[in-house]
Amino acid sequence: MYRNLKYAANAAAALALTSAPAWAQDGGIDERVNEMFANSTGWFVSFIFSPFPGTSFPWIVAWLVVAATVFTLYFAFIQFRAFGHSISLVKGDYSDPNDAGEVSHFQALATALSGTVGLGNIAGVAVAVGIGGPGATFWMILAGLMGMASKFTECTLGVKYRNEYEDGTVSGGPMYYLTKGFAERGIPGGKILAVMFSIFCILGALGGGNMFQANQAHQQISGIVGEYPGWITGVLFAGVVFAVIVGGLKSIAKVTEKVVPFMGVMYVAAALVIIAMNADKIGWAFGQIFEGAFTGLGVAGGMVGALIQGFKRAAFSNEAGVGSAAIAHSAVRTKEPITEGFVSLLEPFIDTVVICTMTALVIIISGQLVTDPETGLYIATEGGMLQTVDGNTGVSLTSAAFASAFSWFPYILALAVILFAFSTMISWSYYGLKAWTYLFGEGHTKELVFKIIFCIFVIIGAAANLGPVIDFSDAAIFAMAVVNVFGLYFLMPIVKAELESYLSRLKSGEIKKYT
Amino acid sequence: MSEKLVVGYDGSAASDRALNFAVERAKKEGGSVLLAHVLEWSPYSFLTPQELEERHKRRNEELARAKEALMDPAVARISEDGVKVETEIRYGHIANTLAAICSDTNATQIVIGRDGETSIGARVFGSVASSLAQVAPVPCTIVP
Numbered sequence: 001m002y003r004n005l006k007y008a009a010n011a012a013a014a015l016a017l018t019s020a021p022a023w024a025q026d027g028g029i030d031e032r033v034n035e036m037f038a039n040s041t042g043w044f045v046s047f048i049f050s051p052f053p054g055t056s057f058p059w060i061v062a063w064l065v066v067a068a069t070v071f072t073l074y075f076a077f078i079q080f081r082a083f084g085h086s087i088s089l090v091k092g093d094y095s096d097p098n099d100a101g102e103v104s105h106f107q108a109l110a111t112a113l114s115g116t117v118g119l120g121n122i123a124g125v126a127v128a129v130g131i132g133g134p135g136a137t138f139w140m141i142l143a144g145l146m147g148m149a150s151k152f153t154e155c156t157l158g159v160k161y162r163n164e165y166e167d168g169t170v171s172g173g174p175m176y177y178l179t180k181g182f183a184e185r186g187i188p189g190g191k192i193l194a195v196m197f198s199i200f201c202i203l204g205a206l207g208g209g210n211m212f213q214a215n216q217a218h219q220q221i222s223g224i225v226g227e228y229p230g231w232i233t234g235v236l237f238a239g240v241v242f243a244v245i246v247g248g249l250k251s252i253a254k255v256t257e258k259v260v261p262f263m264g265v266m267y268v269a270a271a272l273v274i275i276a277m278n279a280d281k282i283g284w285a286f287g288q289i290f291e292g293a294f295t296g297l298g299v300a301g302g303m304v305g306a307l308i309q310g311f312k313r314a315a316f317s318n319e320a321g322v323g324s325a326a327i328a329h330s331a332v333r334t335k336e337p338i339t340e341g342f343v344s345l346l347e348p349f350i351d352t353v354v355i356c357t358m359t360a361l362v363i364i365i366s367g368q369l370v371t372d373p374e375t376g377l378y379i380a381t382e383g384g385m386l387q388t389v390d391g392n393t394g395v396s397l398t399s400a401a402f403a404s405a406f407s408w409f410p411y412i413l414a415l416a417v418i419l420f421a422f423s424t425m426i427s428w429s430y431y432g433l434k435a436w437t438y439l440f441g442e443g444h445t446k447e448l449v450f451k452i453i454f455c456i457f458v459i460i461g462a463a464a465n466l467g468p469v470i471d472f473s474d475a476a477i478f479a480m481a482v483v484n485v486f487g488l489y490f491l492m493p494i495v496k497a498e499l500e501s502y503l504s505r506l507k508s509g510e511i512k513k514y515t
Numbered sequence: 516m517s518e519k520l521v522v523g524y525d526g527s528a529a530s531d532r533a534l535n536f537a538v539e540r541a542k543k544e545g546g547s548v549l550l551a552h553v554l555e556w557s558p559y560s561f562l563t564p565q566e567l568e569e570r571h572k573r574r575n576e577e578l579a580r581a582k583e584a585l586m587d588p589a590v591a592r593i594s595e596d597g598v599k600v601e602t603e604i605r606y607g608h609i610a611n612t613l614a615a616i617c618s619d620t621n622a623t624q625i626v627i628g629r630d631g632e633t634s635i636g637a638r639v640f641g642s643v644a645s646s647l648a649q650v651a652p653v654p655c656t657i658v659p
Binding site for chain 1: 564
């Protein structure tokens with residue numbers, strides 16, 4: 001399967017090359033950046049995605065599936081048991097009115113969501129369906145549902161072991177719970193894990209949280225105004241990101257934070273309208289999803305191919321088990337760390353089970369994937385990508401699917417992609433910075449160095465081709481999950497104790513609603 | 516029971532007029548004044564990760580600033596008049612929070628000023644004065 005993945009990446013790169021740009025072939029800056037980038041990150045990507053010996057199943061995918069299953073079973077399907085209570089918490093039913101003005105559960109969730117809802121939901125899903133067929137959707141939803149338990153575990157720990165400083169600011173995340181939690185349980189090695197996590201978090205911030213975003217934003221813009229060198233988009237984006245994270249230009253971030261939720265709602269609404277317009281095909285689409293999940297319906301690698309794509313994209317989109325959300329959720333005002341765990345489990349649900357599924361349904365229903373009229377199977381091209389109507393991949397596949405119903409939608413989508421990309425970059429610049437300051441200490445100059453590196457990677461990301469960028473992004477983010485999940489196994493008894501204490505107090509009426 | 520007048524106070528000229536009105540009433544009837552200041556806040560607003568991190572610190576700063584710059588000078592002024600005064604600073608929706616303060620403190624009246632705003636904004640969304648007139652749990656006096 002690993003070969004298939006490599007094929008897929010190569011095919012994506014080849015498609016990107018053949019589908020256009022003359023500038024890419026005459027050895028411009030973009031081409032050199034791309035080559036350098038692919039060469040320097042290849043070994044890392046190969047390691048993360050290497051299959052179990054003698055099989056084609058990447059160990060990293062198994063790692064995440066097993067983790068989500070373990071947490072789901074260990075906490076006895078907490079994501080379903082506590083779903084209603086989670087919504088109560090977000091609504092503020094259990095919030096002390098005297099804490100007004102502090103970070104609410106809703107705000108922590110919204111901020112974490114603005115970091116995860118983004119290109120993964122639009123472009124990532126298109127990649128999954130474009131390689132793994134409709135069946136990938138099934139595995140994606142399953143991974144989303146199980147990932148809720150992973151998120152619950154890490155976010156509870158994120159709040160429990162955060163650092164609260166004298167001036168009232170807080171810092172939390174895996175680097176803190178790995179260090180403090182391990183020390184509390186008397187297990188050695190927490191510090192080493194924390195350092196490893198921080199290194200991967202910085203790489204993930206530069207990869208999935210930055211380059212992938214810049215890359216896809218460029219693809220969107222050039223799809224509308226015509227082809228032009230990616231580094232131009234890169235420089236523009238880097239300038240705006242620089243203004244926000246270095247210049248402290250709050251107005252841009254404020255506008256984005258307000259527009260992004262609106263875009264998210266509009267995206268789901270548009271998807272629902274398209275699905276409703278094709279109501280007669282809904283049954284068929286779900287049939288394709290279920291059948292594809294277990295047979296592959298002609299995709300490269302069959303059922304396993306669909307499964308790998310589904311799980312990979314789900315993990316990349318909702319980041320459950322990755323540890324990034326634990327950083328964002330840790331600032332909430334609560335006396336009970338477990339409450340933030342409950343709230344955070346809604347995140348994979350909204351991100352993957354709702355939004356990603358919408359994208360997948362629209363792509364399937366709008367008939368973007370070409371089937372063989374004789375066999376009814378999807379047609380895998382040489383590189384492992386499925387044949388699509390206009391040869392679209394990634395975000396342009398989603399765009400074409402939405403355009404089949406609303407011809408003007410690609411413009412809205414382009415704007416949404418750019419804003420999502422931007423808000424994800426701002427979130428990840430923060431996650432990366434937290435990891436950076438954990439490693440190197442806080443201080444203006446040290447922080448500035450990271451922020452400048454971050455901006456440089458925006459340019460590289462926009463200039464490089466999709467294939468190598470997507471590989472590196474996945475690899476870096478999954479590397480975070482390797483360390484984080486390993487730590488979570490040791491720390492999950494702490495979460496269980498918190499959970500049992502909380503649930504018993506909730507039952508006895510000691511914890512009650514304020515409203 | 517003696518009168519307890521809650522005054523919605525934000526330092527504006529209108530709120531000063533409301534305060535003067537309340538102090539006069541309290542002096543005549545031997546009641547007390549509760550100076551209430553509400554910092555506009557919604558738990559459903561969106562913040563960046565950086566803002567989340569600093570929120571608790573900012574909140575403390577905002578509360579300290581409101582006390583020093585707004586409440587302390589006003590309290591000093593009222594005390595000179597020999598009227599008993601308490602203060603309350605809270606976060607939330609302004610009209611609803613003022614109403615909640617009235618209920619929580621067993622106030623007998625609420626007094627707020629209005630600036631006679633007739634802009635489109637005030638017409639469409641309503642002003643604090645008009646919202647409060649709708650939700651106040653005690654008699655509400657609006658001082659022009």
